[in-house]
Amino acid sequence: MQTSLHNLFEEFLKKPSIFINKEALTPKYNPRQILHREDQIKLLAQILAPSLKFEKPSNVLIYGKPGTGKTVVTKYVCAQLELSAKSKGIPLDTLYLNCKMKKVADTEYRLFAYLCSLLGEQVPPTGLPTNEVYNRFVKVVDSKPRMLIIVLDEIDALVRKQGSDVLYNLTRMELENAKMSFIGISNDATLKDSLDPRVRSSLSQEEIVFPPYDALQLRDILWKRAEIAFTKGAVDEVIISKCAAYSASVDGDARKALDLLRIAGELAERENANSIREEHLNEAIKKMETDSVLEIVRKLTKHSLLVLYSTILLSKLRDVLTTGNVYSFYCKLCESIGLNPLTQRRVSDLLDELDVLGLIKAEVISKGRYGRTREISLSIKGEILDKICELTKEVFGI
Ligand SMILES: Nc1ncnc2c1ncn2[C@@H]1O[C@H](COP(=O)(O)OP(=O)(O)OP(=O)(O)O)[C@@H](O)[C@H]1O
Ligand SMILES: [Mg+2]
Structure with a gap:
């Protein structure tokens, strides 16, 4: 083993952990008390x-x-x-x-x-x-x-x-x-x-x-687990409330709320911090958001993925796109990888599906007497776009 890694592992083992029982934040753990049910x-x-x-x-x-x-x-x-x-x-x-x-x-x-x-x-x-x-x-x-x-x-x-x-x-x-x-x-x-x-x-x-849990219910559930999972003082009320509020605003899922707290704890630990700070939680939120978008993207069909990829690449060049712009770019991509393109009508349906999944926005805009057109834009931004591009390249070997 390289000495540098050996030292890293040694350091890790010597450091006092902010976790006492991390398992209490995982689905394996059987809570003694079930709250709000x-x-x-x-x-x-x-x-x-x-x-x-x-x-x-x-x-x-x-x-x-x-x-x-x-x-x-x-x-x-x-x-x-x-x-x-x-x-x-x-x-x-x-x-x-x-x-x-x-x-x-x-x-x-x-x-x-x-x-x-x-x-x-x-x-x-x-x-x-x-x-x-x-x-x-x-x-x-x-x-x-x-x-x-x-x-x-x-x-x-x-x-x-x-x-x-x-x-x-x-x-x-x-x-x-x-x-x-x-x-x-x-x-x-x-x-x-x-x-x-x-x-x-x-x-x-x-x-x-x-029903899904609200923020106050999640806060209580998280507190009970945090008391078992962390050392005293490693997590405070502000962090728990913020974690609960975020999870309630997304879907009221207690499993994800516990996951979020665990990830924030791991990030804090990695930085040698002795308590979870807001920046750890924010980073954990970003990580969870990225993971959940990637999970959706991984389930897309090949053509949907190409339509999304086309939208991402074109969005780098202009702010407002039409179905026609996306379609012609998609056709060129299909040609370059030897795939038969779908019809424009079908691609238009795929754009609607991507809209429902929250990945893009496909809005019908009225142009007065010039009729109506659809404006396509991305609903996601930041690092995740690069990750989607990487994934697409991997799938198609481009
Ligand atoms: N009211 C509660 N009090 C304490 N812990 C809870 C409560 N509700 C859920 N949890 C914890 O949240 C996690 C998810 O709960 P559970 O597995 O029961 O959800 P579920 O409704 O069965 O979800 P799924 O539909 O995905 O199977 C578990 O770790 C569980 O211990
Ligand atoms: Mg279940």
Whole structure:
């Protein structure tokens, strides 16, 4: 190892850290106290309570944007329910399944095999007829009187991969000894529209909505975590409030707010500062904004990326662009990389899509008796533009 790096690592290890427990700012951490979700916790507990009398609770669909506490609340209520059941000798289990996880809910076979494994019944990963895996699941579930509550987190991923049939089979399973209920969690509010009506009615007997957090709620959540994560004095009220206000103004996502605080902490630490200052937070905000724009750009189709790239390059030459300007530049780019250009009509639609994504502005301007025209300009600026150009060059090898 080069001596300079060796010294850097040694220095890092010697320095007192501003973090005591950085994990408290990551999704891995299980908070002991869940703040500002009293209504949702109570409602979910009320819905599930009949299971303690061995009555089948209603199925529940939980909705809310990312980072609104759906998973953490559901896990908390399920854990409390299991504790109560245990103390009363009621055979109740809750099974948690994240449908987005690879190899868990891709096929009906995998889903039932995974559920079997959660109940201690091993099924080979492939090779059996799906029906056989399904029958094994029914058999193990119904082997004794028991109450099962199955949490299907990110259920929209399951529906996208497999449609509604598997949910139909699950929710209509005929059992003699056991009772089974479902909690579906989704951050896609349109999920219900894509469900088969029969599945929709049985799965959403009850619904709970998780709204985004506001700045004051996020401030409290951040404080609680900061107390665990940082050394005393490493973060103050101004930083927490600013972090909360920014996150609330973007989307009210607690996960992102915690991420932001962690990144600000890491930047402060890198500078050997013993507390987070506003400039660290501002830099962290910039980093998160860049990352989220790049995430959107990475998902663009090749043609959309070329249209955006054309807009960026042309914007360096003039302030106001028309669809025609962008289109002719885009055609030249297509030619230079051997791609068949789309029609101007189609590119005009792509410009609208880029506008919806917040990357450009495509405004229709009235020119009086000369008709109307569309003015195209960029909605993003600064370093991110260079990053998008680099990414485009990488994709097309130009
Ligand atoms: N009310 C709260 N109190 C304390 N921590 C919270 C609260 N709400 C969310 N968090 C924390 O924020 C992060 C995101 O929460 P969670 O995973 O429950 O969100 P989600 O609604 O399930 O998001 P997604 O739709 O992306 O799965 C977790 O680290 C969680 O511990
Ligand atoms: Mg979740």
